[in-house]
Amino acid sequence: MDTQIATNAQIIDGKAFAAKIRSKVAEHVSRIKAESGITPGLAVVLVGEDPASQVYVRSKGKQTVEVGMASFEHKLDANTSEKDLLALVDKLNKDPSVHGILVQLPLPDHLNSDLVINSIDPAKDVDGFHISNVGLLATGQKAMVPCTPLGCLLLLRDLHGSLSGKNAVVIGRSNIVGKPMAQLLLGDSCTVTIAHSRTKDLPEVVRRAEIVVAAVGRPEMVKGDWIAPGATVIDVGINRIERDGKQVLVGDVDFDGAAAQAGAITPVPGGVGPMTIACLLANTVTACCRANGLAEPEGLTI
Numbered sequence: 001m002d003t004q005i006a007t008n009a010q011i012i013d014g015k016a017f018a019a020k021i022r023s024k025v026a027e028h029v030s031r032i033k034a035e036s037g038i039t040p041g042l043a044v045v046l047v048g049e050d051p052a053s054q055v056y057v058r059s060k061g062k063q064t065v066e067v068g069m070a071s072f073e074h075k076l077d078a079n080t081s082e083k084d085l086l087a088l089v090d091k092l093n094k095d096p097s098v099h100g101i102l103v104q105l106p107l108p109d110h111l112n113s114d115l116v117i118n119s120i121d122p123a124k125d126v127d128g129f130h131i132s133n134v135g136l137l138a139t140g141q142k143a144m145v146p147c148t149p150l151g152c153l154l155l156l157r158d159l160h161g162s163l164s165g166k167n168a169v170v171i172g173r174s175n176i177v178g179k180p181m182a183q184l185l186l187g188d189s190c191t192v193t194i195a196h197s198r199t200k201d202l203p204e205v206v207r208r209a210e211i212v213v214a215a216v217g218r219p220e221m222v223k224g225d226w227i228a229p230g231a232t233v234i235d236v237g238i239n240r241i242e243r244d245g246k247q248v249l250v251g252d253v254d255f256d257g258a259a260a261q262a263g264a265i266t267p268v269p270g271g272v273g274p275m276t277i278a279c280l281l282a283n284t285v286t287a288c289c290r291a292n293g294l295a296e297p298e299g300l301t302i
């Protein structure tokens with residue numbers, strides 16, 4: 001790694017990169033329609049009225065339609081029973097016009113997320129959270145890949161080309177981001193450490209990394225002096241905090257401190273977040289192609 005101190009980190013523009021992915025997805029959607037007459041379709045299920053989830057689901061529907069796909073939104077009451085939710089998933093599993101199914105998380109407490117996710121047909125599991133897809137990814141087989149880690153990987157590949165041999169530290173061990181992120185980096189031949197709240201001397205562990213992916217859900221926890229000079233910092237955190245009497249969005253990384261050290265860094269907002277929905281659209285096209293024996297889009301998945 002370059003040992004020179006980098007004071008002007010490159011700001012990785014996730015918003016612009018996500019727009020490029022969406023335009024590639026739109027091209028593939030046109031091709032699929034022309035070749036087969038099939039319109040890729042995405043069904044999104046929202047249970048309850050969590051304000052952030054409502055925003056994300058609205059964006060998913062809007063962007064799905066913008067790339068030429070069919071969007072099916074199912075908004076269910078917060079008190080929906082597990083039986084009714086499972087019945088809806090079963091109906092979507094059987095619907096040939098639906099190629100991708102996503103159940104927005106978090107679900108209300110009375111619903112068992114694992115049970116619901118594992119009831120989705122793995123071939124339609126565009127979130128990549130079904131246990132079959134988790135196992136396929138872990139064993140290096142063709143899987144549906146979780147959208148946020150896939151977005152991070154595409155950003156890293158675009159920046160570095162090959163990631164082979166790089167030292168990567170993933171902070172956070174969630175099933176949605178930390179664990180699949182580590183699998184993806186390992187798949188690209190990085191040397192991967194998964195760190196978490198119990199990791200001893202976390203700052204020292206992070207200082208050894210050429211690539212840092214922060215996904216802990218704690219506002220600005222990762223400090224500038226934890227970052228090795230020239231390292232690439234990918235901030236997955238989306239935390240709403242109050243600062244100077246205003247609500248602001250911050251990541252898991254102290255942006256100003258880290259940018260003074262890093263070679264490249266994602267901002268919040270405008271970094272990893274927009275990649276999540278772009279990769280969801282890409283996964284839906286991939287699922288549609290796999291289901292219908294059509295050529296899969298290249299460069300949009302691993």
Ligand SMILES: Nc1nc2c(c(=O)[nH]1)N[C@@H](CN(C=O)c1ccc(C(=O)N[C@@H](CCC(=O)O)C(=O)O)cc1)CN2
Pocket residue numbers: 056102103104105106127147148238249268269270271272273274275276277
């Ligand atoms: N079933 C799923 N549930 C959830 C997922 C997921 O991938 N699948 N991820 C998150 C929420 N999420 C998508 O669902 C998501 C989060 C953030 C963004 C985004 O574009 N963020 C913007 C900021 C937007 C804002 O102001 O809040 C950014 O970072 O620039 C998109 C999608 C949890 N649930």
